[in-house]
Amino acid sequence: xxxxxxxxxxxxxxxxxxxxxxxxxxxxxxxxxxxxxxxxxxxxxxxxxxxxxxxxxxxxxxxxxxxxxxxxxxxxxxxxxxxxxxxxxxxxxxxxxxxxxxxxxxxxxxxxxx
Amino acid sequence: xxxxxxxxxxxxxxxxxxxxxxxxxxxxxxxxxxxxxxxxxxxxxxxxxxxxxxxxxxxxxxxxxxxxxxxxxxxxxxxxxxxxxxxxxxxxxxxxxxxxxxxxxxxxxxx
Numbered sequence: 001x002x003x004x005x006x007x008x009x010x011x012x013x014x015x016x017x018x019x020x021x022x023x024x025x026x027x028x029x030x031x032x033x034x035x036x037x038x039x040x041x042x043x044x045x046x047x048x049x050x051x052x053x054x055x056x057x058x059x060x061x062x063x064x065x066x067x068x069x070x071x072x073x074x075x076x077x078x079x080x081x082x083x084x085x086x087x088x089x090x091x092x093x094x095x096x097x098x099x100x101x102x103x104x105x106x107x108x109x110x111x112x113x114x
Numbered sequence: 115x116x117x118x119x120x121x122x123x124x125x126x127x128x129x130x131x132x133x134x135x136x137x138x139x140x141x142x143x144x145x146x147x148x149x150x151x152x153x154x155x156x157x158x159x160x161x162x163x164x165x166x167x168x169x170x171x172x173x174x175x176x177x178x179x180x181x182x183x184x185x186x187x188x189x190x191x192x193x194x195x196x197x198x199x200x201x202x203x204x205x206x207x208x209x210x211x212x213x214x215x216x217x218x219x220x221x222x223x224x225x
Contacts (some may be wrong), residue, residue, distance in 0.1 A: 004157075033213070042203065042217035043158075056211070090157055092213075102148055103213055105157035 004104035013081045021076040023091030031094045032074035036087040081113045116141045116208035121214035135189040137204035145206040147187040152201045194223045
């Protein structure tokens with residue numbers, strides 16, 4: 001029972017480098033989300049997807065891009081990493097839009113930008 | 115817009131003490147409300163939920179009641195254990211199925 005799996009778990013980048021974070025879920029969920037977690041600020045939504053082939057901006061989308069080419073995968077890209085993007089990134093998924101379904105989270109990716 | 119406000123921590127309690135973590139919300143319509151728990155180095159896990167007014171969510175000795183009149187969803191536990199030490203997040207499912215999270219409350223329970 002994998003649930004939501006994030007890779008990698010840790011990464012250190014230099015300013016200006018690019019990378020992609022992968023999120024995979026095996027629960028056949030329609031909705032997927034990317035959050036960042038910073039001290040004292042809770043979770044902030046970066047981008048989300050309501051189904052395969054769709055993406056939408058969340059609260060803090062600048063500097064990030066996403067793709068949902070397959071229903072089970074949701075990729076988060078950083079084209080040119082900046083120190084302000086040092087954070088813990090969480091992926092989540094949920095079944096439907098009924099409003100009473102919880103989100104299921106991965107264990108996070110700890111990203112440091114030097 | 116939709117938002118969640120929860121009490122700031124950190125909270126430190128002795129084992130077997132009573133716990134209350136306050137959470138209030140602002141939302142249009144009738145959102146579902148959730149409490150999540152995050153243990154060190156892990157992602158958030160659903161602790162309990164309530165989907166309509168006066169519903170009580172409960173799990174592992176924790177309880178929270180959806181109070182529409184006070185727009186609150188306070189988390190309570192009668193007797194905390196060391197293993198309850200974690201960060202607790204209040205959240206609501208608002209418009210367009212977007213979740214809004216509080217800033218989290220860190221709880222440390224000492225023996």
